[in-house]
Amino acid sequence: MKGKRYIKEVMLVPSLAENLLSVGQMTEHGYFLVFGDHKVDIFDDSSLSNTVVSVKQKGNWCFTLTFNTIKEVALKTNVQECSKIWHKRFGHFNFRSLKLLQSQAMVLGLPEIQNGEVLCHGCVLGKGHREPCPKESKWRAKEPLELIHSDVCGPMQTTSLGGNKYFITFIDDFSRMCWVYFLRNKSETFHVFKKFQVMVELQSGYHVKRLRTDWGGEFISANFLQFCENLGIERQLTVAYSP
Structure with missing residues (x-):
């Protein structure tokens, strides 16, 4: 060779x-x-x-x-395994318990766990919680139409006989009276609110002072905001999908 x-x-x-x-x-x-x-x-x-x-x-x-x-x-070669990998392998088990498993030799092959203070983004998203919403509001209206809650629901899977796919609700915070209007499109929200405002103010003798909605585009259009500003109606905007 x-x-x-x-x-x-x-x-x-x-x-x-x-x-x-x-x-x-x-x-x-x-x-x-x-x-x-x-x-x-x-x-x-x-x-x-x-x-x-x-x-x-x-x-x-x-x-x-x-x-x-x-x-x-x-x-x-000696490779020091990352403790964060073992944290993920055990279903995002907390580092304190992982160290206990290692110190008590409860898992074969488990290396010494380090970096217990490393922030895990998966745990932040999956295990995070928010405070429960209060059962009652800290502030309630003292007279009718002082605060109106409104939201649009839809589109529905089945169109109504009148060709509507949405509906909008107006709830008076003082009396809990609820008005429901059906909409073909979300773009009709501003027009329906003006109809609602004229009707309730004429029948009750009170004026709409505050309107509370989410940040939906149908509620924060330039025309809608300008209309409320001209009439002195205070706008209160909340986070979507929250009480």
Whole structure:
């Protein structure tokens, strides 16, 4: 054999007494093997002119090939596993309990847990909570139409007989009286509010002083805001999908 030859893509099995070389692996890396006369000849190319090595067959029908080896057959490295990875593997388990599992040897292979104060964005989103909404408002209207709550619901899956897909509610904070109007489109919200305002003010003798809605585009259009400003109606905007 002339020169050096390298066998790539091998796996280290420390408990294995002998090295096993696959014929398929040899052919995949460009070598040509010829079996016969109780031996195998390994060649560099298809011309079969340059013999790499010739290996005789042993009594167990195996072909034993002896390699020249050096002491540093493998390199070992120490990788410090990230505690955050183990935190995720255990379903975002808290770090204090992970340290307890490790100190009590309750989990095989669990390394020493560090960085217990690392912020986990998944835990912040999944385990965060908000304070419960109060059952009663801290402030209530003292007279009719002092505060009107309003919201639009829709679009509905089924259109009404009148061709409407939405409805809007107006609730008086003082009396809890509720008015419901049906809408074909959200763009009709401003027009319906003006109808509602004229009707309730004429019938009750009071004036709408405050209108509380969410930040829906149908409530904060330029025309709507300008109309309320001209009449002195205070606008109160709340977070969507909250009481």
